[in-house]
Amino acid sequence: MKALAHVPVEGEPAKSHDAQLVSAVLRKDRKATAEFVSCCSDWIYPFVRRRLMPRMEMVEDLMQEILISAWQNLPNFRGEAGLRAWILGIARHKIEDYYRRRIREAELQEDDSQTVEPTLRPQMEEKLEAAAGQERVEKTLAYLPEAYGLALTWRYRDGKSLREMAELTGKTEKAMERLLARARESFRKRWE
C-alpha cells in the first residue's frame, strides 16, 4: 500500500496507521479518502472478483456498495482486527447478500424427480492442470445461468453448507440440493 501523504514510519504498528487514516477519512479529508480507497480496493478486489467471476459488470457495483457501506459504518470502526479484516468482513456480507438475492430470485423447479449424476469424466481431471484448467472452469461458469454459477461458487468455492444456503435463501435443503444437482449437470454439459 502506498500512502498519498502519511507514510507510517518503520515499525509503526499498522493499527496506529489505520486509526490515523480512519480519523482523517471521517474528517472528509480528500487525500486521506484517496488513500483509503486505494488500499481498501486492493484488499477487496481479488476477493470480490473471485466470487463474482465471470460477471465482471457486477464487480464494480458491489465494490462501490462495499466502500460506501464502509464509509457509513466507519464511525463504528474500533480497530481491534485492523482495517483490512474489517472491510473484508463488510465485503463478505455484501457478497452473501448478493448470492442470497440472486439465488432466491431464481426459479427453482420443485419436482422430486431423482437425477442420476454421472461422475466426472477422467479426462476432465487430467485437463485440470494449473491456469489453463482454471481458465476453462471460469469460462464454463460464465455460460451457466447466473443462479447455477452462484450456487456452485457459494457451495464449492466458499464452502457454504447446504443448510446455510437454504436458510439464507429461504429455500428448503431439498430445494438447494436439487438446484445444485441441476447446476452440476449444466456445468458438465457445457464442459464437454
Added chain:
Amino acid sequence: MTNPEAEREFRELLSETPVEIDRRTPPSLKARLYSALIHEQQKSGPLASLDETVAAGYGICVFEKLVQIAPLDKEAKSRFFCQVCHARVLAEVFDRPPIYWPQCPYVTFKRT
C-alpha cells in the same frame, strides 16, 4: 440425493483459482470508486478544506494550490475541484492516463 463423489470433485474443481490471486485493482476502477465515495461524503456536508488537508500533512496538486492561496472563504476551498479536472475524466476511463501532476490522487492510482 447428495452425491458425495460429485461433491468432492466439484470442490476440487472450484476451490483453487491461482490465476486470480494476484490481480490488482484496475486504476480506472479505483478512480471511479474514489469519485463515487467523495460524492457520498459530500451528501452529509462539505469536505475538509484544502487548508485542513495541508495542515494534516497531505500534499495538494498544482490546481488545488492555486485555490488554496486564492482569497476564498472556507466553503469555496472545501469543494471537490477534481470534479472539473481533466485528470479525473481521463483517469476514470483509462488505466494509464496521460496525467502526471504531483499529488493528484488520480495519478497516484495508476502507480499503485
